[in-house]
Amino acid sequence: MKRQMRPAAISFRCKSLLASAAILGLMTSAAVLTGTGSARAADQIIVGLVTKTDVNPYFVKLRQAAAAEAKVKGVKLIARAGKFDGDNEGQVSAMESLISAGAKGIMVTPSNSSGVLNIVKEARAKGIIVIALDTATDPADAVDATFATDNFQAGVQQGQYARAALAGKTPKLAMLDGTPGGTVDTFRHNGFLKGIGIAEGDPAIVGKQDTNGQQDKGQTGMENLLSAHPDINVVYTINEPAAEGAYAAIRAAGKTKSIVLTSIDGGCLGVKYVAAGKIAATVMQFPKKMAQQGLDAIVDYAKTGKKPTGFIDTGSYIITGTPLPGVTAKDVAFGEKNCWG
Amino acid sequence: MSTTISAPPSDVKPKRGFGSILQTLARPPIGSLIVLIAFCVIFSIVTNTFLAPSNLSLVVQQSVIVGTLAIGETLVILTAGIDLANGSIAVLGTIIAGRLVNDGYDALGCLVLAIVVCTLVGVVSGTLVSRLKLPPFIVTLGLLGIVTAATRLISQGGAFPVTDDLLSWTGNVFTLGTTPVTYGMVIMLGLYALIWYILTQTAWGRQVYAIGNSPSAARLVGIPVGRRILSVYTFAALLYGLGAWLALGRIPNADPNALQTANLDSITAVVIGGTSLFGGRGNIWGTLIGTLIVGVLRNGLTLVGIDPLWQDLVTGVLVIAAVALDQLSRWRRM
Amino acid sequence: MTAMTSLIMETRGIVKRYGHVTALGGVDFELRDGEVLAVIGDNGAGKSTLVKVLSGAINPDEGEVLLDGQAIHFSSPLDARIRGIETVYQELAVAPALDIASNLYLGRELRRAGPLGRWLRMLDKPKMKREAQRHMDELKFRLPGITHAVEDLSGGQRQGVAVARAAVFARKLVIMDEPTAALGVRETGQVLDLIKAIRDRGLPVILISHNMPNVFEVADRIHVMRLGRRVALTDPKSHSMADVVAIMTGAMPGTDPVPEA
Numbered sequence: 001m002k003r004q005m006r007p008a009a010i011s012f013r014c015k016s017l018l019a020s021a022a023i024l025g026l027m028t029s030a031a032v033l034t035g036t037g038s039a040r041a042a043d044q045i046i047v048g049l050v051t052k053t054d055v056n057p058y059f060v061k062l063r064q065a066a067a068a069e070a071k072v073k074g075v076k077l078i079a080r081a082g083k084f085d086g087d088n089e090g091q092v093s094a095m096e097s098l099i100s101a102g103a104k105g106i107m108v109t110p111s112n113s114s115g116v117l118n119i120v121k122e123a124r125a126k127g128i129i130v131i132a133l134d135t136a137t138d139p140a141d142a143v144d145a146t147f148a149t150d151n152f153q154a155g156v157q158q159g160q161y162a163r164a165a166l167a168g169k170t171p172k173l174a175m176l177d178g179t180p181g182g183t184v185d186t187f188r189h190n191g192f193l194k195g196i197g198i199a200e201g202d203p204a205i206v207g208k209q210d211t212n213g214q215q216d217k218g219q220t221g222m223e224n225l226l227s228a229h230p231d232i233n234v235v236y237t238i239n240e241p242a243a244e245g246a247y248a249a250i251r252a253a254g255k256t257k258s259i260v261l262t263s264i265d266g267g268c269l270g271v272k273y274v275a276a277g278k279i280a281a282t283v284m285q286f287p288k289k290m291a292q293q294g295l296d297a298i299v300d301y302a303k304t305g306k307k308p309t310g311f312i313d314t315g316s317y318i319i320t321g322t323p324l325p326g327v328t329a330k331d332v333a334f335g336e337k338n339c340w341g
Numbered sequence: 342m343s344t345t346i347s348a349p350p351s352d353v354k355p356k357r358g359f360g361s362i363l364q365t366l367a368r369p370p371i372g373s374l375i376v377l378i379a380f381c382v383i384f385s386i387v388t389n390t391f392l393a394p395s396n397l398s399l400v401v402q403q404s405v406i407v408g409t410l411a412i413g414e415t416l417v418i419l420t421a422g423i424d425l426a427n428g429s430i431a432v433l434g435t436i437i438a439g440r441l442v443n444d445g446y447d448a449l450g451c452l453v454l455a456i457v458v459c460t461l462v463g464v465v466s467g468t469l470v471s472r473l474k475l476p477p478f479i480v481t482l483g484l485l486g487i488v489t490a491a492t493r494l495i496s497q498g499g500a501f502p503v504t505d506d507l508l509s510w511t512g513n514v515f516t517l518g519t520t521p522v523t524y525g526m527v528i529m530l531g532l533y534a535l536i537w538y539i540l541t542q543t544a545w546g547r548q549v550y551a552i553g554n555s556p557s558a559a560r561l562v563g564i565p566v567g568r569r570i571l572s573v574y575t576f577a578a579l580l581y582g583l584g585a586w587l588a589l590g591r592i593p594n595a596d597p598n599a600l601q602t603a604n605l606d607s608i609t610a611v612v613i614g615g616t617s618l619f620g621g622r623g624n625i626w627g628t629l630i631g632t633l634i635v636g637v638l639r640n641g642l643t644l645v646g647i648d649p650l651w652q653d654l655v656t657g658v659l660v661i662a663a664v665a666l667d668q669l670s671r672w673r674r675m
Numbered sequence: 676m677t678a679m680t681s682l683i684m685e686t687r688g689i690v691k692r693y694g695h696v697t698a699l700g701g702v703d704f705e706l707r708d709g710e711v712l713a714v715i716g717d718n719g720a721g722k723s724t725l726v727k728v729l730s731g732a733i734n735p736d737e738g739e740v741l742l743d744g745q746a747i748h749f750s751s752p753l754d755a756r757i758r759g760i761e762t763v764y765q766e767l768a769v770a771p772a773l774d775i776a777s778n779l780y781l782g783r784e785l786r787r788a789g790p791l792g793r794w795l796r797m798l799d800k801p802k803m804k805r806e807a808q809r810h811m812d813e814l815k816f817r818l819p820g821i822t823h824a825v826e827d828l829s830g831g832q833r834q835g836v837a838v839a840r841a842a843v844f845a846r847k848l849v850i851m852d853e854p855t856a857a858l859g860v861r862e863t864g865q866v867l868d869l870i871k872a873i874r875d876r877g878l879p880v881i882l883i884s885h886n887m888p889n890v891f892e893v894a895d896r897i898h899v900m901r902l903g904r905r906v907a908l909t910d911p912k913s914h915s916m917a918d919v920v921a922i923m924t925g926a927m928p929g930t931d932p933v934p935e936a
Contacts, residue, residue: 055597060498084601180650207646215500216592216599220403224643227396228388241500244594252514252521269502341499543796544784551770551781561768562782562840563753621772 045075045302047295048098048106049133050091054081056213057267057341058287059109062133065288065340066107069295075302077295078103085179085212088115095119105129105298107291113138113183129301133290135183136311145308147294149285151187154316157327158188158264159195161281162234164324165260171198171234174225175208176218176246178238185238188264192236206232211242218245226253237263240270240282247278266319271335274319281320281329287340289314367670369615370627376613376659377634384641391644394520404636405511405525405591406431406600408629409584411607411614412536413577415628418611419540420573421553421620422470422477426462426484427581428603432596433492434459434585438508439501439595448507456582462488463578467571485604493597500596503589511590525587530629532580537625549573554621610635613659617667634659682744683708683848683879684729689738691724698724700903701738703931706848711870711880713890716900717923723852725900726883730762730850731755742847759846765853768837771826775818776800776807778825779840810843814872831862835869842873849873850881855889867893887916899923906931 049066051059063079070077078101080094088111096119098106106123110116113136120130120142132146140146163171173196178185190200198204206229209221218237226232226249235250237243243263250259263270266284273279297308318327319335366372384391391397410427417424438455442448462484469480503509511525540546552559552566560566589595614631616623638652686704690697699721706712716722727733728740731749739746742758749755752762769778780803786792787799808821816835818828825833834854841849851870855863863886870880870893884890890897891911899907899922906929907914907922914922921927 055493055496055498057498057500207643209643210650212601214598214601215594215596216406216588219592220639221643223399223403224640227390227393227399227640228644228646241594241596241598245592248592269500538795542798544786544798545796547773547777547784547798548782551773551777554770554772555767557766558768558770559781561764561766563756564782621770 045299046098046101046103047075047077047298048095048101048103049077049079049291050094050098050106050108051079051081052085052091052109052111053083053087056085057269058265061340062109062287062291066291066295069292073295073299075295075299082111086111086182088112091116092119095123099123099126099128103128104302105131107131107133107294107298108143109134110137110183111135112181117142129298129307131294131297131308133294134287138183140311145294145297146311147290147297147314148311149290149316150311150313151184152191152194153313154264154283154285155188155191155193156195157191157316157318158236158262158281158283159192159197161195161318161320161324161327161329162192162236162260162262163196164327165262165280165322166234169233171196171204172229172232173198173205174222174229174232174235175205176211176221176235176237176242177208178211178213178242180210188238189236192262192264196234211238211245213239213242215241215245218242219248220245222246222249223252226250226255230255233258234260235262237261239263239265240267240273240279243270243279243282244273247273266316266335266339267341268336268339269341271319271332271339274321274335275332277321280322281318282335283316284319284330284335284339285316286314286338363666363670367615367666369622369624370630371615372666373614373627373630373634373663377630377637380634380637380641384637384644388641388644391641394518396640396644398521398526400633400636400640401526402523402591403640404632405523405529406584406588407603407606407610407635408632409529409532409587410581410603411610411628411632412532412625413580413584414604414607415611415614415616415623415625416536416540416549416573416577416580417477418608418616418618419549419553419620419623420570421556421618422570422573423481423608423618424466424574424577425478425481425604426466426488427577427584427607428600429485429488429492430459430462430578430581431584431588431603432600433462433488433495434582435588435595435599436492436496436501436597438585438589439503440495442503442505442508443501448505452508452586455585456579459582459585460575460579463575463581464571466578467574470574471567471570496595496597498597500594500598503593503595508586508589509593511587512593513590523590525590528583528587532583533625533629540625545569545572550621552621553619606635607632609656609660613656613663615663615667617671618664619667619671622667681708682706683742684881685741685744686728686735687739687741689725689728689735689740691728691733691735697903699728699735702900702903702905704729704898704905705908706879706881707896709874709877709879710895711874711882711893713894713897714881714883714900715885715887715890715897715919715923720900720923721903722883722900724903726762726850726852726881729755729881730760730852756844760848760850761841761845762850762852763834763838763841763854765856767830767833767857768840769825769833771833772824774822774824775811775828775836776804776821778836779803779807779810779843781840783844810839813876814839814842814869816869816872829862831858831865834858834862834866838866838869838873842869842876842878845878848879848881850883852883853885854882855884855886863889887920891916899929901925901929904931 067077082090123130130143132143134148136146137143207225211217211221235246237246240263250256260280262281263279264283270282274282301307318329320329321332323329414424414427434455438451441451466480466484469475470477512523514521514523548564548569552569610631611628613634614627635656638655642652682705684706689699689702691699714722728735731752731754785799785803787797791797804821816839855866873880896910922929
């Protein structure tokens with residue numbers, strides 16, 4: 001990187017269009033060099049993958065796992081994504097182009113569980129097998145099969161750990177949610193409340209903030225919540241970036257000792273935060289497994305005509321450095337070995 | 342005939358009643374200052390935590406990134422332009438610095454390189470706007486896409502935690518009495534003071550106003566309009582680069598997903614601050630006040646326990662009100 | 676040449692062609708010191724092309740331009756300005772939101788003396804205000820106040836600011852290209868008064884205008900253009916308004932050689 005950027009620095013004084021073109025060119029070439037190549041021979045089984053976004057490391061890992069598996073199986077993987085979390089329209093057009101491309105099967109992680117129903121129906125009518133990864137559709141049988149974490153159950157695990165960690169103290173709960181209306185977000189949120197044993201609307205929930213799963217918004221939200229309610233003692237976060245933001249706010253307020261910070265996702269960064277004691281526990285899920293199993297199922301169908309059905313839970317585990325009695329958990333070493341991204 | 346040109350009082354348009362109130366409110370930053378004070382009064386009455394020094398410090402800390410990007414945005418809007426790419430340019434800066442430092446390069450060099458690259462993006466947009474006369478909206482919309490894609494390709498979907506002291510220095514805190522202050526806050530306020538000086542006390546600043554106010558007049562009196570516009574976009578992008586440094590201090594993690602709404606947030610701050618989207622009118626302190634209004638709303642509504650979505654709603658109302666006020670006072674002037 | 680007063684600006688045989696169209700077919704031109712010279716002509720007579728040559732906006736294909744008797748070549752309007760020639764356009768060259776003093780010094784701002792100006796590039800606002808007021812007083816141009824925004828002024832006063840700017844910075848002469856075309860009668864009067872005030876300061880003025888009564892009110896001499904040539908160089912005393920219009924339209928022969936058909 002460093003090498004490629006240098007010439008751009010030299011041309012700083014040039015004011016001509018040429019210079020701007022060169023800079024644009026450099027940026028693009030830098031981008032292309034670091035990018036991954038794709039596209040190979042024809043006459044292969046084509047498998048499509050549509051993820052929520054191209055930037056979330058979770059989906060990047062999922063895509064990479066699918067690409068690796070595709071290589072093993074000798075099939076061609078075409079990966080597409082929405083522009084941002086919640087980009088239903090982008091996912092639909094991605095699926096449309098995959099149908100035109102002649103995909104045998106499509107794996108999709110729906111941004112919204114009902115956002116892609118029509119196009120899924122259209123694809124299946126053309127004999128394409130559609131598998132939901134990570135997020136179930138609503139209704140779940142709109143797709144042929146779902147390979148996913150049971151996010152509600154994962155949320156329950158997170159909530160159970162939080163309850164155990166409070167050890168009988170009255171909860172003062174702050175919730176750093178993801179995106180309003182997101183399917184996974186809602187499952188995790190509701191699962192957490194079930195696990196900790198608090199009903200929605202209970203005054204024990206002292207405040208909620210939407211973070212879009214982003215660190216900066218997690219930090220800002222937590223800072224403001226702590227300013228309003230210095231007595232918060234337990235925090236739910238939608239994912240580890242939001243938890244990292246929350247941790248920065250908690251540390252700045254000097255409350256790392258009195259607050260139980262929990263998260264969910266299982267990214268390698270998240271496991272690091274757990275190892276460092278920033279997050280008490282996180283619930284890990286397994287996107288690689290989803291991608292591998294989903295792709296295998298499609299290849300199997302293409303070769304034998306056998307279709308998978310129903311919901312296949314790829315599992316979730318609590319990862320913590322401080323295991324608590326009555327809560328099943330794995331240690332940090334397991335987390336480091338199995339984390340994604 | 343007398344050789345004296347008489348200037349009867351009727352030559353100066355009367356300013357009375359509603360019109361004069363309107364003119365006063367429309368003169369930045371008076372209207373926005375009133376709004377800011379009103380919100381502060383309301384929140385200090387209905388909560389007992391709002392006025393705590395630590396809480397007020399928080400509001401400013403949370404405004405540092407958007408507040409800095411909004412300075413550059415103000416410069417661009419004063420020339421009757423718009424910059425949709427400022428947030429993405431800052432993110433590019435954080436990713437370049439974050440990734441290279443992660444790869445083991447010298448932090449100071451990486452930071453300087455990141456800021457230089459950000460500035461170069463401004464050279465590109467400024468050149469396209471001033472030489473090819475392309476509309477700023479389209480140029481910066483295109484750059485938003487290009488820079489975002491470049492950022493994501495460079496980051497490879499990952500984020501880079503920042504552990505380097507220099508990169509995260511702007512987030513360090515010292516206390517002023519009982520008030521925690523970050524170096525980032527000081528830098529941001531310093532930049533506001535600097536830009537105030539440049540805009541109001543130098544020929545460059547006055548010419549920037551003139552270009553936005555009447556580009557043809559600026560050209561006729563011999564101002565090198567193209568060069569000034571290029572320098573505005575370049576300087577604004579340098580500020581975005583500094584914004585990247587402040588972002589790394591505030592959130593010590595270079596994340597390609599960060600600051601996705603920063604461009605619109607900064608335009609919001611500029612508009613609420615009373616700077617006219619038609620160019621040539623505005624005040625840099627108004628932009629700071631506009632940024633703080635959004636920060637105070639976000640913080641205050643959380644303190645009160647009101648759903649944060651109301652913040653977006655109120656902000657939207659303020660944006661429309663600010664633009665309407667500007668438009669109304671324009672009609673009165675015509 | 677035995678002119679009573681010296682010639683400030685002069686052209687000899689200026690030719691300017693655009694493709695097959697000859698805009699100027701060998702124009703002679705002279706401007707005396709301290710006079711208001713009106714340049715008139717029908718549409719297409721070559722007035723604006725001539726003005727562009729004089730103000731440095733275009734270069735002639737043939738012929739020469741002399742300033743103070745020296746042949747010169749303008750590379751741009753800026754070049755002409757550097758040589759002391761200021762031009763006022765029909766289009767208002769003022770920034771409405773800026774105050775009068777700022778507009779007067781727009782593009783030529785004064786910096787403070789000493790390190791504040793040299794290193795911090797700080798504007799000398801008090802001096803600009805003071806000087807602006809002094810110039811306005813000298814031109815007997817009364818304004819509501821030097822710190823008022825130009826948009827608070829009437830149209831005539833706004834154009835007056837642009838005219839005053841030309842008067843302040845011109846060292847040789849001022850060119851005014853239809854300065855009153857967009858103004859009403861009373862507002863036009865204000866600008867004409869300013870033109871007289873500039874002449875009284877000793878600066879020669881070239882006034883391009885369509886408006887005969889205006890021309891006859893302020894001009895000392897009249898340069899009549901027709902079909903890309905000067906057909907007459909006269910003055911309001913020797914020819915009536917009707918005569919001048921007749922020369923302009925070709926109904927009456929001019930004093931200079933008649934252009935070949």
